[in-house]
Amino acid sequence: MQLLDGKKTSEEIKKEIETEVQKMKANGQKVPHLAAVIVGTNGASLTYVGSKVRSCEQIGFESTLVSLAEDISETDLLAKIKELNEDDNLDGFIVQLPLPKHIDEHKILLAINPDKDVDGFHPANFGKMALEMETFLPATPYGIMELLARYNVETSGKHTVVIGRSHIVGRPMSILMSRKGYPGDSTVTLAHSRTKNIEEFTKNADIIITALGVPNYLKADMVKDGVVVIDVGITRVEDASHPKGYVITGDVDFDEVSKKSSFITPVPGGVGPMTIAMLLKNTLLARQIRMKK
DSSP, X not given: OEEOOHHHHHHHHHHHHHHHHHHHHHTTOOOOEEEEEEESOOHHHHHHHHHXXXXXXXXXXXXXXXXXXXXXXXHHHXXXXXXXXXXXXXXXXXXXXXXXXXXXXXXXXXXXXXXXXXXXXXXXXXXXXXXXXXXXXXXXXXXXXXXXXXXXXXXTTOEEEXXXXXXXXHHHHHHHHHSSSSSOOOEEEEEOTTOSSHHHHHTTOSEEEEOOOOTTOBOGGGSOTTEEEEEOOOEEEEOTTSTTSEEEEOSBOHHHHTTTEEEEOOXXXXXXXXXXXXXXXXXXXXXXXXXXX
């Protein structure tokens, strides 16, 4: 069993981006600038956005944090997005999800200029991804593809089972794993909460990518020997014995499934750090595209 170490790999990617930024500075060019919009005070979102801002500082990006009140109106949030779209100083920005219930997430994501949509969620970018055109890939699927590539995990002709059909992870993952080229060229099954007898699919899978958010869902008796397992799940599970009062748990029963795996991601330290690294890579791409215009 080999661990797909997202923490280590993400640091390597950040170093590569930092080198590009240093070249930009040496040539007197403007460095990439990423903004993050956060609405309200959701603890997990604050932690995640804070990590993104620190990563920007680490590699020499400019960063801006836009903190807005929980009760901001949809109209005012749309006005703020219009302002960011028109800000020539910004190369890309993200709106941290989830948003408060009174705001329509789809309307907000549609309002973002696709050229600044470094999260890769806008339909224009999603469509380009499906057509295998150059675009911003959604950061988490992009991170998974990068992990597979950097660890030389064979994907061609393999049967990949993706569990979960969200627009952020599951659906884009199914598209990317079936695309022509490496990593890709897999035969993909997209399973979800309505899939019957899911074990029939997972037991025959060469690669399993699970993004359900159900702690320890994937058990050892659901997989075959030599399987590659990518665990996107991340759930806080109460644990009185832990100093924080909780532990972070993935979708996979790691201790048991890892014994049968050829490659597996840990939680934490697997897909999570890769998501941030690829967001930074998308921002660098946004800057490079704007420089060509």
